[in-house]
Amino acid sequence: MNALHSRAEAAPAVPALREAVARATRRYLHDRGECEADSLYALMLSEMETGLLTEVMKHCEGNQSRAAAVLGINRATLRKKLEAVGLLG
Helix, strand or coil, X not given: CCHHHHHHHHCCCHHHHXXXXXXXXXXXXXXXXXXXXXXXXXXXXXXXXXXXXXXXHHHXXXXXXXXXXXXXXXXXXXXXXXXXXXXXX
């Protein structure tokens, strides 16, 4: 068995991420109680992006070039996103 094959077996399935987002959404809606308009879509995307950028930057030990590669975006785009969410010192 090669290393790529064993990593694929050990890695969590994509639906696990989807389920984590669904659980977080259910929890948020349950805690809110009422269904008032509060831009939930924008809130969820913002929270997800901030968490994603934070964790990828930690994983890449602050190396923006590596983080951009992991995310599949241009380094300049990453810098703009980091600045927008307050993660660029």
